[in-house]
Amino acid sequence: MVGASEVLEQAGAQVTRTTHGGRRRLALVPPRARSARPSTVSDDAGAAVAAAAPVGGESRTALVRRARRINRVLAERYPDAHCELDFTTPLELLVATVLSAQTTDVRVNSVTPRLFAKYRTAADFASGDREDLETILQPTGFFRAKTQSVIGLGQALCERFDGEVPNRLEDLVTLPGVGRKTANVVLGNAFGIPGITVDTHFGRLSRRFGWTVSEDPVQVEHEVGSLFEKRDWTMLSHRLIFHGRRTCHARKPACGACPVAKLCPAYGTGETDPEKARKLVKDVPPAQFDAPEGAGPEDVSPLGTLA
Ligand code: SF4
Numbered sequence: 662m663v664g665a666s667e668v669l670e671q672a673g674a675q676v677t678r679t680t681h682g683g684r685r686r687l688a689l690v691p692p693r694a695r696s697a698r699p700s701t702v703s704d705d706a707g708a709a710v711a712a713a714a715p716v717g718g719e720s721r722t723a724l725v726r727r728a729r730r731i732n733r734v735l736a737e738r739y740p741d742a743h744c745e746l747d748f749t750t751p752l753e754l755l756v757a758t759v760l761s762a763q764t765t766d767v768r769v770n771s772v773t774p775r776l777f778a779k780y781r782t783a784a785d786f787a788s789g790d791r792e793d794l795e796t797i798l799q800p801t802g803f804f805r806a807k808t809q810s811v812i813g814l815g816q817a818l819c820e821r822f823d824g825e826v827p828n829r830l831e832d833l834v835t836l837p838g839v840g841r842k843t844a845n846v847v848l849g850n851a852f853g854i855p856g857i858t859v860d861t862h863f864g865r866l867s868r869r870f871g872w873t874v875s876e877d878p879v880q881v882e883h884e885v886g887s888l889f890e891k892r893d894w895t896m897l898s899h900r901l902i903f904h905g906r907r908t909c910h911a912r913k914p915a916c917g918a919c920p921v922a923k924l925c926p927a928y929g930t931g932e933t934d935p936e937k938a939r940k941l942v943k944d945v946p947p948a949q950f951d952a953p954e955g956a957g958p959e960d961v962s963p964l965g966t967l968a
Contacts, residue, residue, distance in 0.1 A: 719871070728872055728888040731921045735900040738920045738945070739907075742899035744850040746770065751826040751851035752818075753777050755836075756786070758843045759810050764801045772800055783824040786815025810838035828852040841879060849895030857882045858898040862905025869909065869927035907943045915941035 719727070736742075745766040748754035753773065760769045776797050780786050789812050798804040798811075817836050818824055826847065827833055833844035845856030857863070859878040863885075867873050873884040889897055908915045914931030917938030922928045932938040 724872070725888050727924055728870065728885075731870060731924050732889065732893065732897050732900065734920050734924070735904055736896070739900050739903040742896065742903045744846065744899065745902075746846075747773060748851070749777075751828075751847060752783060754851045755826050755833075755839070755843070755847050756780075756811055756814065758846045759814065759838045760798065760801050760807055762807070762838075763803055768801055772797055780811075780815075783815045783818035783822075783826075786811050787819045789815065813837035814839070826851070828854060830856075841882065845882075845898075849898065855891045855894040856898070857886050857894045858902070859885075860902060861911070862902045862909075863898060865911060866901045866905050866909055869914075869925060869930065870921075871926045907945055908941075910941065913941055915939065918942050 744754070746754060746757040746761060747770045748757050756776070757769050757773050760773070776794075779793075779797075780789060789808075791808055791812065794808040794811065795804050798807050801807060814836055818826065821835075822832070828848065830841070830844050830848060833839050833847060834841060842858055842860060845858045848854040849856035849858065859867075859881045864876070864878060864881050867881050867885050868875075872888060873881050875881050875884060885897075886894060904921075905911075908919055910931070914927075915938040916922055916925075916928050916931045917933040917935040918941070919925065919928070919938070932941060
């Protein structure tokens with residue numbers, strides 16, 4: 662049987678395979694290394710965005726340069742930034758992302774091996790036994806609603822997309838339980854089409870960085886997208902989510918141990934003492950922790966000095 666990775670490779674995508682947590686991970690080579698594919702996300706974002714409004718008197722040029730420098734520094738801190746949901750096919754990623762609502766990726770990853778061993782196709786989900794699915798999904802919370810979602814998802818895929826996960830934003834968002842965030846996760850990570858995933862971490866950090874002042878996820882997506890090349894959108898999303906989960910927490914950001922402190926207008930929102938701050942950081946290996954900060958002396962003032 663031809664697997665998803667083979668199908669993608671036949672379609673021209675470059676695919677790498679790694680083992681992650683005992684499960685095979687299918688990862689597409691970042692779009693940077695490939696010829697650009699048409700992206701409805703990109704077109705959509707590009708059409709809707711004028712530009713992120715500069716804040717604090719910072720020029721547009723300075724804002725873009727600072728944003729891209731932050732992205733580079735975060736790339737050094739989190740060289741392994743990736744989608745933290747385990748999956749091997751677009752369908753698995755779509756289902757896992759739907760299941761991740763109101764719970765952690767770790768919790769989702771704890772149930773999906775059993776789920777995907779039993780439910781392999783959209784048709785399997787469409788005809789799924791409700792009681793069986795509820796039992797499997799119970800640890801993720803809201804399991805009755807999620808059971809309904811995955812059954813409805815399977816039915817919609819079978820009825821309208823021949824059982825295949827579509828690779829266009831406008832199609833994905835018509836599926837039950839699928840919004841722009843989920844759609845962009847699938848586009849960026851299963852199809853290699855650049856997408857910005859505005860979850861709670863991405864939104865919070867974008868505002869702390871002064872990239873936007875908006876609380877509206879769609880506006881955040883558009884404004885932040887306008888600061889970067891499309892090819893960088895997916896990895897930018899991973900890096901901000903990694904940074905939000907590990908260092909720039911909602912309540913206690915570890916500013917004193919933050920690699921982008923010199924570039925962040927919100928420095929001081931959290932603990933600035935280096936020793937205390939370092940204790941707040943989660944899951945960063947010492948080697949990454951001590952990586953060069955990437956910001957030189959010219960970056961001391963985060964606003965208006967980089968143009
Ligand atoms: S300096 Fe503080 S607020 Fe800014 S990104 Fe770092 S941890 Fe977050």
